[in-house]
Amino acid sequence: MKILAADDNPIELSVVKNLLERWGYEVLTASDGLRALSLLRAPEPPRLAILDWMMPGINGIEVCRQLRSNPSCRAPYLILLTGRSQAKDLTAALDAGADDYIAKPFQVEELRARTQVGCRLLALQDNYLKHERLTGVLHTAAAVCHELNQPLQALVTAAQLLSAEITQNGCQRELVLTIHDSASRLGAITRRLMNITHAESQAYLGRPGQILDLHRSARCESDRVAGPNPAHP
Amino acid sequence: MNSQSILIVDDEMQIRVLFCKAFRAAGYTVHGASSAEEALRVQEVSPAEVLFLDLNLPGMNGLDLCREIRKHWPWSIAIAVTGYASLFELLDCREAGFEDYFIKPVGLEELLAVAKNSFAKIQRWKLR
DSSP states (O other): OEEEEEOSOHHHHHHHHHHHHHTTOEEEEESSHHHHHHHHHSSSOOSEEEEESSOSSSOHHHHHHHHHTOTTSOOOEEEEEESOOSHHHHHHHHHHTOSEEEESSOOHHHHHHHHHHHHHHHHHHHHHHHHHHHHHHHHHHHHHHHHHHHHHHHHHHHHHHHHHHOOSOSHHHHHHHHHHHHHHHHHHHHHHHHHHOOOOHHHHTTSSSOOOOHHHHHHHHHHHHHOSOTTOO | OOSOEEEEEOSOHHHHHHHHHHHHHTTOEEEEESSHHHHHHHHHHSOOSEEEEOSSOSSSOHHHHHHHHHHHOTTOEEEEEESOOOHHHHHHHHHHTOSEEEESSOOHHHHHHHHHHHHHHHHHHHHO
16 A cells, blocks of 8 residues: 655654555655645545644645545545644644544554554445445446346337238248347346346335436446546545 | 237337237237326226236336226236346235236247236136
8 A cells, every 4th residue: 555654854754654664555755745735636646644743835734624625535544643742633633634643752553553544444445435336337237227128128029020920931030030039138138137236126116216217327327437536536 | 809908008109019019919909008197097998907017107106006906906917017127126016916027028928928827817716
């Protein structure tokens, strides 16, 4: 996992960087708040940031605030590192959008443990998003099946009626049977697809959370994939 | 044409027309309706004993229509024909009173067979 360490004190920054690298993380560094913000807004940004509270330019609190000000932006897990230790400071840090807080001088084990907690929460968040995306795809697939089955039914029935009217075996009858068989094969595919979708009939039958509006489902899914700003996944 | 009457309820016009054509060709008296509300109006005038109902209808859905049909025309047999299937839906259909359940696309031979069996069943009930 990629982690950003931001501190204007080069010695403290080096200590944090070396520790994180020893624990197996990929580490980016910044010596001021603006640089930290820029790195956290870059494509493929660090997922977790350890920010010193007092930094030139904009401080750690302001970095948190600016990252959280855009709710559509997937902000990183933010840990503030500071010499302030009063309850009001902790409250200010959390209110600004920090996820955690480590008081200086920190214990190495505390930094390790709190970093791990952050990684654990990010993994849970990732799993949730994957599940949510998969659910969206499955619901869309279910809606697609329904939309396809309607014209397939018309095709199968029309082909059967037509074949009944063509009494002689020949090219026309063969073509109609090909249409029928092909439509039936497509029907078998939609059936298999429906077996892996898990949209519920309650939603299908017009109760809350409809799945049947194919156009709306497709639009939601494409919005979800595109995201509000591709630069800040 | 015999007196055995079938009602096709589907909001997809093509499907409704083709099903009507197929059952008429098999000798049944057939009516079509594009919504549950229209189906109930048709039933009031010419009640059918076998009904093929789509589930996803505008307005009242196929499950509620089936309940209404079973309440007012208890002899009738309703068969669900749906474009989307799930286990939940199947259970809903059983609870609503559907006699059978088909997922589109379904072959005409299956629908004609279930219609024939349904009329035979109704006939047996009436003779008791």
